[in-house]
Amino acid sequence: MRELAESLRNNGLVQPPTVRRNAAGKWELIAGERRLRAAQLAGWERIQVVVRNVDDLTAAAMTTTENLQREDLNPIEEAVSYKTLQDQFGLTQQEVAERVGKGRATVANAVRLLELPEEVKALVQSGLLSTGHAKLLLSVDDEKQRILFARDCVNEQLTVRGLEKKIARLREPVKEVQKGESDLPEAYVRTLCDKLRRHLGCAVRLTSGVTHANGKHSKGVLEIDFFDNDELDRVLRMIGVEID
Numbered sequence: 001m002r003e004l005a006e007s008l009r010n011n012g013l014v015q016p017p018t019v020r021r022n023a024a025g026k027w028e029l030i031a032g033e034r035r036l037r038a039a040q041l042a043g044w045e046r047i048q049v050v051v052r053n054v055d056d057l058t059a060a061a062m063t064t065t066e067n068l069q070r071e072d073l074n075p076i077e078e079a080v081s082y083k084t085l086q087d088q089f090g091l092t093q094q095e096v097a098e099r100v101g102k103g104r105a106t107v108a109n110a111v112r113l114l115e116l117p118e119e120v121k122a123l124v125q126s127g128l129l130s131t132g133h134a135k136l137l138l139s140v141d142d143e144k145q146r147i148l149f150a151r152d153c154v155n156e157q158l159t160v161r162g163l164e165k166k167i168a169r170l171r172e173p174v175k176e177v178q179k180g181e182s183d184l185p186e187a188y189v190r191t192l193c194d195k196l197r198r199h200l201g202c203a204v205r206l207t208s209g210v211t212h213a214n215g216k217h218s219k220g221v222l223e224i225d226f227f228d229n230d231e232l233d234r235v236l237r238m239i240g241v242e243i244d
Contacts, residue, residue: 004038013039016048020059030059031066057089061099068100075134076125079110086111109135117143120150129153132160140167148201156230169203169225183220184208200235202226 017032029036030052039047054062064085068078086096093111097104113124113134120137123129129137133153137146153163189206196204202225209220226232236243 001034001038001041004034005041008035008038008042008044013048016050018050018052018062020052020054028059030054030062033066057099060085060088065100068102074125074127075110075113075131076121079113082107083111083114112138117147117150119147123150123154130160133158133163136160136163136167140170142198145170145198145201152201152227152231152234155234156228162227166202166227169227170197170201172203172205183210196224200224200238202231202235 013035015032015035017036018030019027020030022028032049036047052059052062064081067073067081082093082096082100085091085099086093091099093107094104096102097107100107113121113131116124116134116137120129120134124131124134129150133150137149140146140149149163149166152158152166156162158166186208189208193204193206196206204225205221205223207221210218212218224235226235233243
């Protein structure tokens with residue numbers, strides 16, 4: 001803001017803010033809030049403006065369009081801008097896109113980010129998670145799992161590709177049990193594996209013990225995948241194992 005104020009002092013006002021007179025007869029700023037604040041910071045008592053005679057929807061769309069041009073705008077703020085305009089005037093995403101000069105897919109993909117848990121959205125806002133990370137997390141159905149993956153991205157400094165591999169491992173199918181009479185029903189094994197995956201945040205494979213036709217018995221096996229030592233430490237803490 002100080003740089004903009006200094007620019008106004010040195011170069012003058014290149015593009016005046018835009019205003020309109022609202023239903024109450026008062027002047028309402030449509031576009032140019034940063035320029036107005038910079039002018040105040042520069043000590044200006046008056047500023048030239050452009051007066052537009054527009055309705056509420058057009059004014060809101062103009063304000064949103066200018067807000068989207070901010071250099072420091074983060075993906076969540078962008079999504080909120082679209083969603084606010086959509087909800088305030090009952091627009092479709094296509095209509096929002098047309099009003100702000102964006103593609104419908106751009107608006108739809110941005111608004112989907114608002115489906116993420118609050119903790120994850122905060123990480124995106126702070127820049128610790130990229131839009132690419134956020135889009136991948138949307139492919140994970142379980143909210144708790146989304147949060148665990150997001151924390152892993154930050155703690156392990158995962159790239160988008162690294163997160164993609166991590167999610168893929170979580171979705172690996174359960175190994176088929178050996179031939180013979182399983183000690184545990186297959187449906188139970190799958191349900192248990194699914195619960196363990198969601199709880200631990202990593203791929204889990206469970207092979208039930210099997211009693212063979214010759215009377216011999218094979219032991220069951222529980223396998224837990226981990227990406228690196230940091231993830232191993234996290235899993236150990238979750239199952240109550242302390243390493244000095």
